[in-house]
Amino acid sequence: MRSFRFIADLSAIVDGPTLAEKARRAESIGYDEIVLGDHLLEQLAPIPALATVAAATDRIRIGTFVLNNDLRHPAVLAQDLATLDVLSGGRLEVGIGAGWNEPEYAAIGLAFDRPGRRIERMTEAVAILKGLFADGPFSFQGTHYTIAGLDGQPKPVQRPHPPFLMGGGGRRMLTFAAREADTVGLAPIATGNGPSLVEDCLAAATERKIGWIREAAGDRFDRLDLNVYPAMGPVRVTDHARREATELAHRVASRHGGDVSAGELLESPFVYIGSVDGLVEKLIAARERFGINCLTAFDMDQLAPVVERLAGQ
Numbered sequence: 001m002r003s004f005r006f007i008a009d010l011s012a013i014v015d016g017p018t019l020a021e022k023a024r025r026a027e028s029i030g031y032d033e034i035v036l037g038d039h040l041l042e043q044l045a046p047i048p049a050l051a052t053v054a055a056a057t058d059r060i061r062i063g064t065f066v067l068n069n070d071l072r073h074p075a076v077l078a079q080d081l082a083t084l085d086v087l088s089g090g091r092l093e094v095g096i097g098a099g100w101n102e103p104e105y106a107a108i109g110l111a112f113d114r115p116g117r118r119i120e121r122m123t124e125a126v127a128i129l130k131g132l133f134a135d136g137p138f139s140f141q142g143t144h145y146t147i148a149g150l151d152g153q154p155k156p157v158q159r160p161h162p163p164f165l166m167g168g169g170g171r172r173m174l175t176f177a178a179r180e181a182d183t184v185g186l187a188p189i190a191t192g193n194g195p196s197l198v199e200d201c202l203a204a205a206t207e208r209k210i211g212w213i214r215e216a217a218g219d220r221f222d223r224l225d226l227n228v229y230p231a232m233g234p235v236r237v238t239d240h241a242r243r244e245a246t247e248l249a250h251r252v253a254s255r256h257g258g259d260v261s262a263g264e265l266l267e268s269p270f271v272y273i274g275s276v277d278g279l280v281e282k283l284i285a286a287r288e289r290f291g292i293n294c295l296t297a298f299d300m301d302q303l304a305p306v307v308e309r310l311a312g313q
Contacts, residue, residue, distance in 0.1 A: 002225055002291070005225055005294040006310075007035055010053070011037045019049060027057050031060060031311075032311070033061040033063050036064060038068050054091060067096045069122040070105070079152065082156045093163050093164070094164045095183075096126065132152025133152060169189040169209075171212050174216070183226075235273075237279070237305070245265045252265070
């Protein structure tokens with residue numbers, strides 16, 4: 001059974017000393033990795049911010065959760081990422097996705113292609129990243145990108161390349177991640193705003209997705225970390241879990257429609273409501289039932305007592 005891994009998201013806009021202080025606090029709590037998202041929204045840009053995090057810390061890993069492939073050419077991205085791995089002494093994890101937030105595309109005049117085309121670009125980009133991280137010149141001729149004998153520089157410290165985090169809500173993305181990533185991220189479906197979105201966060205849908213990952217990964221399944229995040233709302237540390245889950249069920253029904261119970265939400269790997277003891281028990285149960293061992297927290301202090309209990313176990 002894989003050890004627990006806890007990831008802290010530090011994307012909020014702060015100055016350099018504050019970011020460094022937050023990074024050191026995450027390291028002291030026992031978080032395994034600090035990540036930043038990649039959106040044209042109210043947040044720090046991930047590449048320069050992670051360089052600041054790396055300089056301020058000693059042990060904790062750094063990563064992206066996750067890069068929008070459509071915002072950068074993969075050859076440029078490869079140099080940025082390899083530089084981060086060098087500057088951090090080999091602590092980088094590459095989280096990358098196909099892009100999903102259509103309003104961001106519209107805001108900069110970037111075509112928001114159908115999902116299949118965006119995924120095609122991302123799969124080519126991942127091949128290019130791995131090729132440029134490897135030794136010697138690399139060439140690639142794809143539908144979307146061409147690389148002609150480029151020897152990517154610098155080379156990352158981690159060989160043959162830094163670990164990758166990829167995932168999504170659908171079978172195609174999860175199948176690709178199961179074959180190419182080191183951490184597979186489980187997510188609700190990226191589109192839609194109805195009952196199906198809620199159902200996609202529940203235990204039954206999670207079990208189905210784990211089945212897809214297991215089938216695609218084959219012998220490498222037992223070496224994968226499986227990641228989730230609190231998609232249905234912030235982590236709530238409380239002694240009144242059932243009551244708060246009932247209130248969340250009412251809010252979910254009002255916003256998305258459908259009918260979901262407090263029990264179903266408390267069972268969901270995307271909902272974290274409970275006492276510290278209860279959340280510890282839930283994480284242990286999720287690892288035993290689903291194989292999920294990696295959790296991303298968007299409020300590192302809220303989850304801190306749970307991380308302190310489970311870090312390294």
